Amino acid sequence: MTRLLALWRKETLALLRDRHGLAALFIMPAIFILVMSLALRDAFVPGVPADLGYAVVDLDDTPTSAAFEARLGTVDILREFGRLADEQTARREIAAGRIAFVIVLPEGFGAALDAAARTDAPSATTLRLLADPTVPLAVRNGFRQQVEAELSRQQLASVLDRLGRALMIPELRDIPERRPALEVATEAVRGETTLDPAPVLPSSVQQNVPAWLIFSMFFVVVPISAVFIAERQHGTLQRLATQQVSFGLILAGKLLPFFVVNQVQAVVMVLVGRYLVPLAGGEALVLPGNGSALFALWLMTAAVSVAAVAWALLIASLARTAEQATVFGGVGNILMGAIGGIMVPKFVMPAGMQALTQLSPMAWALDGFHRVMLRNGGSSDIVLPAAALVCFALAALVVAILLNRRARRAHC
Incomplete structure (x- = not known):
């Protein structure tokens, strides 16, 4: 010792x-x-927006395109940078690294969405998503899926609105806008x-x-x-x-x-x-x-x-x-x-x-x-x-x- x-x-x-x-x-x-x-x-930390953001180029400039842009803004995804004037400006912003994604709503976007709500035929109109190539593929796919989900919801809203007017059932028109009946809370599971x-x-x-x-x-x-x-x-x-x-x-x-x-x-x-x-x-x-x-x-x-x-x-x-x-x-x-x-x-x-x-x-x-x-x-x-x-x-x-x-x- x-x-x-x-x-x-x-x-x-x-x-x-x-x-x-x-x-x-x-x-x-x-x-x-x-x-x-x-x-x-x-x-x-959940609920904190990432530094990645998106903007919208609205070449259609119709109430339908404005409603779609507003619908995206209500979803807790990436940071919203509002509208850009044209596609050239959007490409410059992405190249400079200031914006990760730009959604280009083409001319005829509203008419194509309304037509898709009436028939099952595919539309020739294409919504384009411009992305920064440095953004991980998983993030790009996730954002694209979110945009597609909001497109489907917008189409459903149009279908229900038309059906509600035809059947004179006003409740059908606001179903897509309703909040869930029960709120989902997240909790970290710990020891007893x-x-x-x-x-x-x-x-x-x-x-x-x-x-x-x-x-x-x-x-x-x-x-x-x-x-x-x-x-x-x-x-x-x-x-x-x-x-x-x-x-x-x-x-x-x-x-x-x-x-x-x-x-x-x-x-x-x-x-x-x-x-x-x-x-x-x-x-x-x-x-x-x-x-x-x-x-x-x-x-x-x-x-x-x-x-x-x-x-x-x-x-x-x-x-x-x-x-x-x-x-x-x-x-x-x-x-x-x-x-x-x-x-x-x-x-x-x-x-x-x-x-x-x-x-x-x-x-x-x-x-x-x-x-x-x-x-x-x-x-x-x-x-x-x-x-x-x-x-x-x-x-x-x-x-x-x-x-x-x-x-x-x-x-x-």
């Missing part, structure tokens, strides 16, 4: 001397959380322990704070590798070995100081999400209100920290230079973050990529945080992801010890 305390003191002193490394561990994730929470705010009677949907900050916190925890590979390689080059590890200090005890001596660093990181990142992001115009991080959930959050933070430090010690054992450690650790962290839902949320990935996320320890960690922060889960809900992270840490430490024994035998 005396040796372990001495190793903890040595590692703490070495860690405090690396001020640039410590600054990177705190400044980098804080910037990521702030920037990504603001950049993705509209993608996570929720105390919030009206839970809200997750915001971007609730995705980005745990995601970039996990990413920054794994970046302790940089300062750990720097200290470890410096000790190897200066002969510190060799001197400890001659004093019968086992390599496993040396690794244990490095765990606690960097574990404490990770816990401080967690506190700082939570404060950034709770207080700094709202000051910049984003959503505030919402934490669970009960003690059981907060304790579960700390358990997840502890499991992530153990896994991150063990991963860093494995990289430090593999690398022979600081440059190698930076490449191995940096590339490994980026790959785990890319497939683990850190950089791109898992729910927007294709099905194949979503299955691939289970290979990343960062995905296990993010799943554990989300079980608590988004579903109000408790300690029992994070057993599997926390256990998986601890097993990953133990495996990394065992491999690091075996590599050290192999290196010693090679030098003997």
Whole structure:
């Protein structure tokens, strides 16, 4: 125990001397959380219009075309930019990136719609949709389907209006304009322990704070590798070995100081999400209100920290230079973050990529945080992801010890 305390003191002193490394561990994730929470705010908060917008070029200029334009304006789709004078102006606006879509209502639009309401024959008149080629195909198809749905509704309104006049039933004329009899409400389903009677949907900050916190925890590979390689080059590890200090005890001596660093990181990142992001115009991080959930959050933070430090010690054992450690650790962290839902949320990935996320320890960690922060889960809900992270840490430490024994035998 005396040796372990001495190793903890040595590692703490070495860690405090690396001020640039410590600054990177705190400044980098804080910037990521702030920037990504603001950049993705509209993608996570329902009801906020996107920056994409549409305009209308009405070449028909009839009450029917005006009614169709007004009908589109009542639908919560993209931002409406009103009318444009002609198609040339529309093409210039799209080319400049100011408008994503322009609906061109051709001459004879109203007459064609009225004729289609009387017969089933297809019309020769075509409504054209001009689109920015940089807009994703899914968005383009979704907007086109919405326009087609409003066209069908306009046609139905014309049919019912004509039928209502013929049968003298005025109620038929206003059926398309009526609101649904029952309003549909959306609610995020959470755990049974929720105390919030009206839970809200997750915001971007609730995705980005745990995601970039996990990413920054794994970046302790940089300062750990720097200290470890410096000790190897200066002969510190060799001197400890001659004093019968086992390599496993040396690794244990490095765990606690960097574990404490990770816990401080967690506190700082939570404060950034709770207080700094709202000051910049984003959503505030919402934490669970009960003690059981907060304790579960700390358990997840502890499991992530153990896994991150063990991963860093494995990289430090593999690398022979600081440059190698930076490449191995940096590339490994980026790959785990890319497939683990850190950089791109898992729910927007294709099905194949979503299955691939289970290979990343960062995905296990993010799943554990989300079980608590988004579903109000408790300690029992994070057993599997926390256990998986601890097993990953133990495996990394065992491999690091075996590599050290192999290196010693090679030098003997």
